[in-house]
Amino acid sequence: MSHTDIENILNQKGVRPTPNRILVMKELTKATRPVSLSDLEAALEFSMDKASIFRVLELFSEKDVVHLIEDGSRSLKYELCHNDTHHTISDQHVHFYCERCKETYCFENVSIPTVEIPDGFRARAINYMIKGICPKCVE
Numbered sequence: 001m002s003h004t005d006i007e008n009i010l011n012q013k014g015v016r017p018t019p020n021r022i023l024v025m026k027e028l029t030k031a032t033r034p035v036s037l038s039d040l041e042a043a044l045e046f047s048m049d050k051a052s053i054f055r056v057l058e059l060f061s062e063k064d065v066v067h068l069i070e071d072g073s074r075s076l077k078y079e080l081c082h083n084d085t086h087h088t089i090s091d092q093h094v095h096f097y098c099e100r101c102k103e104t105y106c107f108e109n110v111s112i113p114t115v116e117i118p119d120g121f122r123a124r125a126i127n128y129m130i131k132g133i134c135p136k137c138v139e
Contacts, residue, residue: 001029013063023047024056025065034069034077034095034104070127071097071104079106092126098134105134 006025007017015021027043028035037057041050057078060066069077094110097103112128 001026010065013065015059015063015065020048020052021056021059024053024060028060028066028078028080031080033106034071034079036073036075036077038075040078067092067125069095069104069129071095071129072131073097073102073104077104092128094128094130096130096132096134098137099131100133100137103134 003022006022006029010017010021010025023044024040027040030043031039037050037054040053040057041048044053057066060078061068064081066078067081069079071077092112094107094112096105096107098105107130112126115123115126117123
């Protein structure tokens, strides 16, 4: 993804494209699965400190650039939102956490089942996590 593409995406989401935000966004676009703050810190080792990366991720979460995944590893994972507009619960998908290799996988073609909640409650997010052993760890 080009520098201009990243700037355009950030502008569409209402995020001013600063150098730090562009660096984090570039790493997120390279990721093939959800990444943790530590993953990003390692990838950006010589460019940014952990606190700066965290602030960017917090802003990205508020502006629907990324969504958070709690996979049970005691470390939040971040994944780019692929919808150009505000994401909703219906945009979210199932994730799988391998208890052996500690990787989190996206099942983008598996929608989160509809859950009826009592009147008066409004769901903002659903975290649907399946835990087990991935194919590469079963062998």
